[in-house]
Each structure stands twice: as structure tokens, then as C-alpha cells.
Amino acid sequence: MTTSNIAADSQADIPQSKMGRLASASILATALEWFDFLIYSTAAALVFGPLFFPGLGGAGGTIASFATLAVGFVARPLGGIIAGHLGDKYGRKGPLVGSMVVMGLATASIGLLPGYDVIGNWGAVLLIICRLVQGLGVGAQWGGAALLLTEHAPVERRGFFGSLIQMGTIMGVVIGNAFFLIIGLFMGNDEFMAWGWRIPFLSGLLLVLVGIFVQLRIEDTPVFKTLQARSAAAASTGAIQKTPLAKAVRLYWRQILQAAGAFFVVNATFYILISGMLDYGVKRVGLDKTTMLVCVLVAISTQMISIPFFGALSDRIGRRKLYLTGAVLMGLFAFPFFWMVNTGSVAVIIAALIIGFTIHAVMFGPQAALFAEMFPADVRYSGASLGFQLASVFAGGLAPLIMTSLIAATGQSLTVSLYILAMAVLTWVAVYTIRERFQANLHETSEDIRDAKAAAHV
Template structure:
């Protein structure tokens, strides 16, 4: 039985451009805030907040606080998903930006262990938790703002805009850290220079807020509200009707997120402590990889609109399995030209795996449950992937003394994600479109696009 949807006029192209730009810029800045913590954890937070232990223990402790943000992300996804499905996408994006900016600046102002003792790591963990709440609600809202404004047949491409905000945030975070490390000596950097990237967030948040406050609500949410299809408790309905979908979708993201965080965070620490490269060299290699990462996102998202989500999503998962397996053997050559090939190659494949993800996750759920469903699925994959990955990589290398153990971890999680993608996107038969196409149609359910 078809669902009735109130037709809405297509938004003005200027409105669509601002919505997509807001998704990209806002996501880039939120992930800048989230990633500078990861970079700082790899480079400086251990001795500042967890002194009196070995370098390894300090690094593990810093990476453990990194995981706290991932633990908070599902909470942010559930809470903001609830209100995003009930009151709209826009308001939640503004709230997530305020939470993230406040926590990030707070970390930049936080006294170290030498100043306030045990309160320093406690407050650091608390602020990291708030960061996780903020970013947990960010992805779902930004993705829906882009995909629900997309013209017919371009949900994949438009949905890649917030995805491209992730490597853009990585570039920005690492450029700022690179400037700081190169413009001052190590003593200055450890004393106060590491705080500057966190405090710089004030200016970035102001720009993103200006863009987001001018964005209109999405046509899909407006249609759901006009037709009185707002769920009373969206997350309960999602779990009651689509819990398998949530778990499978989250499973497709475990490898991408896990490999990406090892790539972005652990490799910085590994390159400086084990391979003997300077911070500047490792940051430069990472920065050089990010434009290629964005290229992979745009290309795979566009191809998913042309060839279908299943073909591109599964093919990319296979490519990640192969590429991640040989990544560390190439890095271990400690030859900069080889690393300059290995890091962009992995970045490109990582981009391919997430390019279609916005459209895939959005198409799994109806509009009135979409924020809650897509956010929860994404955060399940994030906490099982990126939240544990830098800690596990550090522990595996310390335990076995070889990066082959990390490569084995990459292979295992890649196989899990590949299996989930194959099951989630298996071709289905349907007899009728579940949602008719108004002037500005909602995303069609994925069941119609993978056959």
C-alpha cells in the first residue's frame, strides 16, 4: 500500500546550494574539532594529562580517552535523532555545533595534570564525552540536509558533500597542527602551542553557524510533518521494526571507520616513535592523502547514482580488504616515496567506501524515522570501528612487536563489513513503489534501487 505524501515545490537552487554547502562546511568544522583531539592524543596529550607512567601507558591512556568520544556518539545520535525526526533537521545541527565548539574550546583552556592533578584527566574525559554527543548528532542531520534536498537521481552525489567534510576536517586539523609544530620549538609546543588548534575552533564555529542558520528545513521532513507522520518516539519504532537493518548497516561501516582512524591517528604516532620520522613529515603525508580521499568519495557517490548502490558499495568493500592488508608492509619500508603511494592509495579506497554511504543509510528508513535510524546505524559502526581502532593498534603492536598483527585486524574487520554489505544490499523484489514521487520527492527506499 503506497504512503501518501503531500507534494512540495522544489526548493530554489540557491536554497539547495546553501543546504549542501552548510552540510559540507559544518561537517568539516565539527570533524576538525573531533580530529584535533585524535592528533593531540597521538602527539602530546599523554605526558600532559597522564604523567608518571611509561610513554606506552600514556599513549594508551590518551587513546582510551579518544574512545570515550565514540561511546558518547550513539547517545548523541539517539537524542538528536529523536528530536531531529520530531522537530526538524536544522535545529539539531545548530545544537550539535554549539556542543562541539564549547567542548573543543574547553579542552584548549583545560589545565594539565601538573596544575590541578587528577581533575585534569577527569575534565578531559568529560569534555571529550560532550564532543562525542555533538558529533553523534551531526552526521545524520548533515547527511539528511544534503540528501533530502537532492534532485532526483543525485542523492548519492549530494550526500557525498558531508562525507567530504570529514577529510576536509582532517586537512584543516593537521594543517593547523603542522603550522604549530613548525613555527615553535618542542618545548613551546608542549607548554602551550598544542592549545592553539583547540582555541582556533571559535572562529570556525562562527562561520558554520552563520551558514547553518540560513538553511531551510528539508522538503522530506516538511512532507512528513504536513501528513502527520511524525513518530512519538522514533528510536523505539526504529528498533522495533528495523533493528536488523541498523546492525547490518553499522556493520558495513566498522572496517571503514576502524581503518580510517588507524590511518589518521595511530600512523602519526607509529611514524614518529617507531620509524623515526618527524611530526612534520607524518602530518604532511597525511595532509597530502586527504584530497585523494575526497576524490574517491565524489567518484564512488556519483557512480552509485549511475550504477546502483550495491555494486559500488560492495566493490569498494572488497577493495578496502585488499588495500588495507598491504598498507603496513608498505609503510614499514620507511621509504617516503613508498609511503607517499601507500597513504593516498588507502585514502582513495576509504573514500570510495563512504561516498555512497549517505544515500545508502538514508534510503534504508522512511522520512519520519530517518534521522534516528541513519544516525544509530552510523554510530554503531563508529563505536565498533574507530572508537577502538587506535587503542587496539597500539596494543597489538606492543604485544606482538609487528604490524602484521594490525594488518590481520584490518583483514578481519574488512571481512565483517563486506559480509554485512552483501547481506544488507542483497537484491530484493518489490511490486510497487512505497513512496510516490511528488514535485520534490523523498529518497526512495533502498529496496527499489539495488535490484
């Protein structure tokens, strides 16, 4: 049976009810994973400066706090490397479940940390260690969750189902910001700073239970089952099985760099919008933290609609064209965005954030399907995860820190707009160089591609 026939049979065997259950489990797992990871960004903007770095003052404490936020991103490629290797060799589900357990325990530990007033600088040291572990967990998560859906999905709806993983990320942000907002409404600032901020972190233990649930309720993808069968056949003939990570880096380093570049402006603007703007709105525009949380919460909630919409649109017009359009729009909007925010009008700020998040969704919606289609089955987890997580280090992890430092040094938001524009150009160039493999056969391996090229040259 040919690879294409295997793919067709596997997709035909997946009932709609099963896709619904799989999508629900994947969205829940992703939402809780990113809730745990991203409540840190909110706490970094509002809490961690005075709690762990009181001696550095306002701007200094915020910069130090955002620096610990960036630490988690440094660990993400390592988590992606470990999970990618295991996922390509042993299955997509195992690394996903393991990442949720690691993330849940690390997040709960942050909720138990004493501050500077209790143990001095050791509080910051322990905070950094916990953040590193969080980075490992979330670095392992995205590839597994994205491939569970894209490799199960009908080929004509791959963009839509892949976008649901991205939407799960947004659900995590919405739940996290809502959590902080509700806590802030029911307690004073002193109570919030003393112990209220810990409640969202302690809820990370829920993720461990969800990990167990996912382990029991879902099975691995048809693509990986095909890989298993082919690996078993190769092993029976004595063929040497190459390490997936080494093969991905050796044969598909260009695609890994393209994926990283594609994610650059997407990841950076996401953290500018959800974290950097909290600090900017309070300290530069003069709004209180509750108002800024509401602005971000209202605006990002629109992505619950826009991300699946653009994911589904990519199933009709392709991923690359849509992604290139989003990069252009983000670069152009970088300047009007701050003009609108600097008015100080809550309505105008919400409008600016909604436009920013909608442009972000133009790229973020089709991203899972784009990345899945860039790599063959036997190195897909390794390649997609590594590209995704490399960008997270240099883009998302540093974005709030760079934004705060630029404004502190120049006093001008124009420098941040130029920063966003530069990243948009980088992303546009990276995506422009990607070869469109819209609705490609995801069962195809690197050996199939090699054999097809050899046959074409005969």
C-alpha cells in the same frame, strides 16, 4: 496526492542555486564540526600522553591517550539517539545546530585545560569529560547534515550530494592537520607542548558562530515538511503518534545493525590512517612527527576528489555494488599497506596512504545515500544515526587503541593487518545482506511500506 507525486513536486521546486547554498553551508558546518572532533586524534597521538599521563611512559602514555580518544566514541550513540529522536519529530535542522554549539564549547574547553603538572590526575578527568561532550556533539551532527543534503537533492544526484557531507569530514581533518603542521613549523617542540597545541582547540568557538549562521540561512527538508503535514493530519483524527526512536528500533533493528556493520571497516581504517599511523610512523618507522603529518595531510587531501567521485559513481551503478568492492579491496590491501609503510621511504608511505584513502572513499563516498535509502522518512534520522554511531564505538573509537596495543604486545604490524581484514569481512557480510533501494522515494514512510506489503498480499 500520492507520496510519489509529493516527492516529485518537492524535488522539482528546488533550484540549483539553492542546492549550492545548502551544500556550502552543510560542508562548512561539517568541516568545522569534524575539525573540532578530529584535532583530538592528532593531539592524542602527539601531545596528550606526556601532558596528561607522564607517569606511564612512552607506550603506556600513548595507550592511555588513545583510551581518552575512544571515550568520545562511547558518547556518540547517545548523541545520535537524542538527535535522531528530535530530528524525526521536530526537524533535521535543529539537532544539527545544537550539535555545533555543544561541540564548539567542548572543544574550546579542552584548549583551556591545565596538565598533570598543574592539577595532577584532575587534568585527565576534565579531559575525559570534555571528550564525552564532544562525542555527544558529533554523534548528533552527522545524521542532520547528511539528511539535509540527501533529502533536498535531486534523486539522480543523491549519491553525489550526500558525499559532500563525507567530504566535509575530510576537510575538517585536512584543516586540523594543517593547523598542527603550521604551528609546529613556527615554534619549537617545547613551545608546542607548553601552549601551541591549544590554539586549534580554542578555535572551536568559531563553530558556535557557524551554528547561528546555519540556523538563519537554511530551512528544513521537503521530506520533513511532508512528514509534518501527514502528522498534523493524523493528529486531527486522534491517531496516536509513536515515538520515532522506539519505532526505529522495533521495526528496523535489522537495518540498524546492517548500517553499523557497513560502517565498521570504513570507520576503523579511517582512524588507523589519520591517527594510529602518526604514532606508528614516529615510534616504529622512525620518522619525525612533522614528516608524518605531511604524509597524512598529502594523502588524505586526495579524498577531496575521490569521495565526490565515488558518490557520483554510485548514482550511476548503485551504492551496494560499490561498497562491496571497497570492502574486498580494503581487506586485500591491509597487508601490502604495512609492507609499504615499513620501508621508511616518505614517497612509498605517501603512496600507501593514498591507496588506503582511495579504497576508503569507495565506501565512504556513497555511504550517506546508502544509509538514507535504507530507512523510511519517519525513522530515518533515528535509524541512520544509530547505525552510524554504534559502529563508531566499536570500530573507530577503539581502532588506534587496538592498533597500538597489538603492536606493543607482538611487535608486528601483521596483527593489525589481520585486524583490518576481519573488519573488512564483517562489513562485506553486512552490506551483502542489505536490500538495494537505489534511488528510492525518500518521502515513503513506514506506514506506506506496511500498506504496500499488505496490498501485495491481497
